[in-house]
Amino acid sequence: MSITVTVEQNSERVGIRVVGSFDFSLFNDFRSAYSDYLTGFKELVVDMQAVEYLDSAALGMLLSMRNSVSSDTDIIIANSNSFIRNILMISRFDKRFTIT
Amino acid sequence: MKLLVVDSEEIYRDIISTCVESRGLQTKTAASMDEALALYNEWEPDLITLEVLSPSGDGIKLIKQLKDVAQDRIIPIMVITFKSDDATMNACIKAGADDFLAKPFNDILFNTRLSTHLRNVMFSKETFQKNRDLIYFQSMIEREHRMAHQVLAHAMDRSEDHDEKVAVTRLAATTFNGDIALIKRREDGALLLFVGDFTGHGLPASIGALPLTQAFFKAASDNTSVAQLANHFNSILIDILPDYMFCAAYIMLLKPNDCLEFWGGGMPHAFIIGQDYIDMEGIHSKHMPLGILSRDEFEDTTTEVNLCSGSRVVIASDGVLEMCNDEGVMLGDEQFKSILASPDNCISIDSFQSALIEQLLSYQGKAEQLDDITLLSINT
Numbered sequence: 001m002s003i004t005v006t007v008e009q010n011s012e013r014v015g016i017r018v019v020g021s022f023d024f025s026l027f028n029d030f031r032s033a034y035s036d037y038l039t040g041f042k043e044l045v046v047d048m049q050a051v052e053y054l055d056s057a058a059l060g061m062l063l064s065m066r067n068s069v070s071s072d073t074d075i076i077i078a079n080s081n082s083f084i085r086n087i088l089m090i091s092r093f094d095k096r097f098t099i100t
Numbered sequence: 101m102k103l104l105v106v107d108s109e110e111i112y113r114d115i116i117s118t119c120v121e122s123r124g125l126q127t128k129t130a131a132s133m134d135e136a137l138a139l140y141n142e143w144e145p146d147l148i149t150l151e152v153l154s155p156s157g158d159g160i161k162l163i164k165q166l167k168d169v170a171q172d173r174i175i176p177i178m179v180i181t182f183k184s185d186d187a188t189m190n191a192c193i194k195a196g197a198d199d200f201l202a203k204p205f206n207d208i209l210f211n212t213r214l215s216t217h218l219r220n221v222m223f224s225k226e227t228f229q230k231n232r233d234l235i236y237f238q239s240m241i242e243r244e245h246r247m248a249h250q251v252l253a254h255a256m257d258r259s260e261d262h263d264e265k266v267a268v269t270r271l272a273a274t275t276f277n278g279d280i281a282l283i284k285r286r287e288d289g290a291l292l293l294f295v296g297d298f299t300g301h302g303l304p305a306s307i308g309a310l311p312l313t314q315a316f317f318k319a320a321s322d323n324t325s326v327a328q329l330a331n332h333f334n335s336i337l338i339d340i341l342p343d344y345m346f347c348a349a350y351i352m353l354l355k356p357n358d359c360l361e362f363w364g365g366g367m368p369h370a371f372i373i374g375q376d377y378i379d380m381e382g383i384h385s386k387h388m389p390l391g392i393l394s395r396d397e398f399e400d401t402t403t404e405v406n407l408c409s410g411s412r413v414v415i416a417s418d419g420v421l422e423m424c425n426d427e428g429v430m431l432g433d434e435q436f437k438s439i440l441a442s443p444d445n446c447i448s449i450d451s452f453q454s455a456l457i458e459q460l461l462s463y464q465g466k467a468e469q470l471d472d473i474t475l476l477s478i479n480t
Contacts, residue, residue: 024300027344056297056299056300056346056348057299057300057344059299059346060299060300060343060344060345060346061344063343063344063346063392064342064343064344067343090348090366090367090368090384090385091348091365091366091385091388091389092365092366092385092386092387092388093388095388095393096388
């Protein structure tokens with residue numbers, strides 16, 4: 001599986017880990033990864049550590065996630081390498097996400 | 101699943117039919133070679149058992165005939181025969197048979213081997229169907245990409261690509277990647293430019309291009325400001341694009357006094373080429389792309405850069421910087437900078453552009469161009 005989801009024990013934090021190429025092929029898988037956690041969580045963490053490539057379709061998928069998930073939930077895009085961080089910053093994703 | 105039993109002896113036709121009765125297979129039997137061929141063509145079985153000994157003809161020849169008709173479909177043939185010497189087995193397998201059992205056979209062993217063959221048949225049927233689906237979808241997507249190119253070509257018809265100060269080059273790949281470039285000189289002499297890159301590929305990526313194009317030419321004739329145009333474009337795209345699509349863009353206005361005003365969202369930095377420097381900081385995106393932020397949140401602040409006389413601006417789409425050479429190495433900023441620095445700065449914008457394209461193509465070599473490429477150069 002290219003996407004794994006973990007819910008922490010105190011149930012306030014959900015982690016979504018994407019592996020490999022984050023592109024249009026994950027469109028449905030990515031959506032179903034967060035669809036059970038739309039409300040009631042403090043943080044959703046999208047872990048980019050194992051993402052090798054990210055295209056504009058993936059940016060679109062993240063935006064769509066931001067729209068679906070409650071605005072009380074902070075979405076954190078974590079562990080991006082410099083290539084991915086650069087893509088995120090060019091599109092000013094820091095305005096909608098916490099980028100760490 | 102359909103099993104064809106070919107045997108001249110009625111008793112064996114019955115035994116084999118009985119053996120598979122509980123497995124839910126449809127069974128038909130053939131007593132002669134001719135009957136077998138006829139049933140094979142008409143009824144299209146998935147699996148065959150065959151006795152090569154037959155008074156009605158050569159069993160090995162029949163195996164060859166059946167395999168020829170099957171072509172690339174997998175229809176296993178299990179030879180079940182009294183003539184179980186090594187030479188016969190070898191001849192059968194060579195002719196294309198998939199399995200060989202000697203009579204009298206053990207029904208448990210027969211069923212086990214039958215299961216294996218059925219599994220293979222199922223698998224091959226699925227693969228066959230998936231291949232057909234893939235070919236269907238592939239041809240549909242190719243058609244859509246051609247359509248998208250056409251839609252875009254139509255939209256950009258009115259763009260003035262042959263201005264003395266601007267050169268635009270588009271190198272189309274088979275996949276349409278959503279690049280768009282529009283240019284129009286306004287009545288006040290200022291040059292209005294739009295370079296955009298829609299998310300995704302193919303027809304969906306071209307949807308937003310039509311309304312933007314219309315709005316662009318209207319804005320050029322109305323002398324709309326860059327900020328107003330950015331707001332307007334964002335409004336259009338917010339309404340028509342789904343939330344996972346957007347358009348990275350530069351909207352630029354080059355005024356007659358060589359002051360360049362721009363709004364940029366989600367685009368890579370542009371290159372300002374002076375006499376002895378290449379600047380990659382002066383023109384870069386400060387905003388989220390178009391079609392993401394609501395009308396209330398949208399930021400329309402623009403930036404002004406005063407370009408020195410004789411300098412040039414080059415805007416390259418992702419496709420340029422991500423262009424790969426024969427060894428699969430991406431071009432990248434630094435390599436592109438060295439290409440930009442090489443042509444003589446005094447030459448006309450068209451010659452400059454041709455020199456760039458020539459060098460890009462020579463970098464690319466024989467490697468396949470995956471994305472559309474848009475390159476726009478502006479002279480002061």
